Amino acid sequence: MKFTSNPTELGQEKVGKLLVRYALPSIIAMTASSIYHITDSIFIGHGVGALALSGLAITFPLMNLAAAFGSLVGAGSATLLSIRLGQKDYESANAILGNALTLNVLIGLSFSILSFIFLDPILYFFGASEVTLPYARDFMEVILLGNVITHLYFGLNAMLRSSGRPEKSMFATVATVVINLILNPLFIFGFQWGIKGSAWATVISQVVMLVWQLKFFSNKSGFIHLQRKTFKLQKQIVTDALSIGMSPFLMNAVSCLIVIVINQALLRTGGDLAVGAYGIVNRIAYLFIMVVVGLNQGMQPIAGYNFGARLYKRVNEVLKITTILATGVTTFGFLFANLFPEAFASMFTNDRELIELSVNGLRIVFLSYPIIGFQMVTANFFQSIGMVGKAIFMSLSRQLLFLLPCLLIFPRLWGINGVWFSMPAADLISSIVAAVLLTQHFRQFKRKELEEENVRQEPR
């Protein structure tokens, strides 16, 4: 989970035990964030209405983009911070903390201003209609007002994690979810603020936790704390941080693009409610996907270390266990989505038409879920063992080479079902790619393993 210079336990401890220890915190944080998104949608769906869910779904790409800019700063500064802390170089670490804060303010502010100026055209481009635009605009206006806070909150949370306080970061994550859970019904049902209420709940929960974070980082007895003189940007820190953040930024930007294309296609083929249905399907899919992401993050250090130590048996073992668990989770999702799609959909809305659209979407989109766990774990596996090129290829090809063309062609042939079917189709192709790459890799791997065995047996 974090840098440790005595990583040998990764080569000795039981693999299953290690996986639980390394994956559990990630899974908890990921699930918390899924629950946050789901409850947000539930309150909006029941408290504001079916079309408000469509309005909300239109804001997904814009929120993705904001998150992309957040990761541009966050990933890099967190990495730099842990390097400096690893060297007990607190002066540089403080400079990085201060610079990251400044960068977050600058980027968050620019993003807000630009999005505010072009808000309507952006939302139309993202799949809004005259009917859904007001909801999307109401929601986004509040979110954009608080955007700098959001950036600072996520930025400082990343800093907490890399400064060896993952438990603090997890507490902050869970706390925002809980505060949001309390404020959402109060604002929507109590104050009748509509979709705006939900946005205010989000912003306020982040304000509260940001204050808490700032208090933590202002403690002068801590190893790192905020100092005024560190806010001035340093060229070296900025370029290093942004270079590291560039690839997570691009990955996020690509998902933003994909969601735009999906929204547009759904609006064309199924109207406003179809966009809302995607909002529901997306939230439920996210719940299962995020658990796999958490598992993956737990697998990374274990696979990476053992690969580097040539303990290939353990590499295989962790890959196998993770794949089985991930497949279990996504298959569970598949079963639920196909057995009880009604129950899922009506959690979010009472609207008959929206429920039917969502049920149809759920059934189709989850078709590929029994294999998608395998695909995700494989991509992550390649990344863990340092074959980053293959990992990037796998995730980019899934989105750009397979999903994008499907989304452009299928809807023309089969209408709204074409949009839904694009997703399992792309998953299927990319799972095949994953299987090919993995088999290829294993051939070399097996050979190496045999060599290792021979070498090891000799001295005994």
Added chain:
Amino acid sequence: MGTNFVVNIGRQQGSGGRQIGQLLADQLAIPFYDKELITLAAKQSGLQEEVFERADEKSRYTLTGGLLGLKGPALDMGFSRNYLWNELLFKIQSDVIRELGYEKSCIFVGRCADYILRDHPRALNLFISADLNDRIERVMVNYKLTSKEKATDLIERMDKRRAGYYNYYTNKKWGTAESYHLCINSSVLGIKGTANFIEGFVKQKFQ
């Protein structure tokens, strides 16, 4: 620790820094660490040497490399770190340097040892440069290159790489005077002469 001291040598490619370090180590009768650090780091961590070799004195990030995502934490951020990340390898290697530096007198070449041992009470940090022609000649011999152009290319590439590595991990500037206690051009006195000169410098400081 008491009378222990360390000498950290930064050097331009082809400046003869390694040879000078070796000579100095022989004359002072203390151990000398260059590539040996890789073996030690591997042993310490249980990882293979090749893992460290691949990462040796390379910084990972360039703007274009980051853009292609070939060198970055591409798929997710935050909760976990790839265990073969160069940052971790740097940490392991720097722990080895710290351990050695505090345990006995020794000489380190490259690998940000001056930064890693910045709190060491008895450390001298040197930077060795040389005239370009001398460097080209030395590189041609050491790497068995036939053309001057190839040698110049290699020199430029390696210096850029070392500077990138140093600046990335230390937040200081590689090769600028304020980062070191002594900067010396080995072309002036030659390899042997420079080693002797430094020996005098070291002795005067630590006696």
